[in-house]
Amino acid sequence: MSGSNFSNQPAPVNDPAQLTVHGLGAVEALTQAERTRRGRWMMGWVVFLCALPVIASYFTFYVVQPRGKAYGELITPTRDLPADLAPRTLAGQAVAVEALRGQWLLIVVDGGSCVGDCEKRLFMQRQLREMLGKERDKLDKLWLISDEAPVSETLRQALETTPAMQLLRVDGAALARWLSPAEGxxxxxxxxxVDPLGRWMWRSPAQPDPSRVKKDLGLLMKANSGWDRPGR
Structure with a gap:
């Protein structure tokens, strides 16, 4: 009788012969889930480390700045580049919105005719970058043209031969949803x-004082020493 009872006992769980395909699948699924978790952690660290220089710039600008406030207006919350901005060159070639990330951008907005105050702002934009000295390679200049008016050949040639300068036509409605002026x-x-992550974060006063704008820009560029991509 006792021998009969022993013969009815199930095989040990750790018997390799008893492992089923279903059991192996569960082990593989657990391993895959662990790999996915590790991959997400690694990706999170990569994103954090890439953003760290910009975070340092913001901390310096908002917290460490000796004057206690910027000359220009800080935009809070910041506004991301719109996907429907539809930038294109003057020749009509489409430019990916992502191409506008990776560098600080100092932007002038105006129509293609660009006379009077528009020309003055473009000149100030160029001078401000030069005033940054060794930090200037972190800043690109960008003229966003909000209409289809032609740009004079003289002005176009002068700007296109200027270092770190881009001229792009954009969708006017998308531009107005992204950037906005002060009241009145x-x-x-x-x-x-715009910061290297594509976020609009600062606006100058109307008719700005270049020396005071330069101080705002200088603080950001110096704090941003880890993010240096000269020459897009």
Whole structure:
């Protein structure tokens, strides 16, 4: 009788012969889940380390700045580059919105005719970059043209031969949803600053004082020493 009872006992669980395909699948699924978790952690660290220089710039600008406030207006919350901005060159070639990331951008907004104050802002934009000295390679200049008016050949040639300068036509409605002027001002009245992650974060006063704008820009560029991509 006792021998009969022993013969009815199930095989040990750790018997390799008893492992089923279903059991192996569960082990493989667990391993895959662990790999997925590790991959997400690694990706999170990569994103954090890439953003760290910009975070340092913001900390310096908002917290460490000796004057306690910026000359220009800080935009809070910041506004991301719109996917429907539809930038294109003057020749009509489409430019990916992602191509506008990776460098600080000092932006002038105006129509293609660009006379008077528009030309003055473009000149100030160029001078401000040069005033940054060794930090200037971190800043690109960008003229966003909000209409289809032609740009004079003289002005186009002068700007296109200027270092770190881009001229792009954009969708006017998308632009107006992204950048906005101070109350009572036109969109064209300001200089706008966009960070390397593509976020609009600063706006100059209308008719700005270049020396005071330079101090704002200088603080950001110096704090941003880890993010240096000269020459897009």
């Amino acid at each position: 001002q036109a969109l064209t009245a300001h200089l706008y600053l």
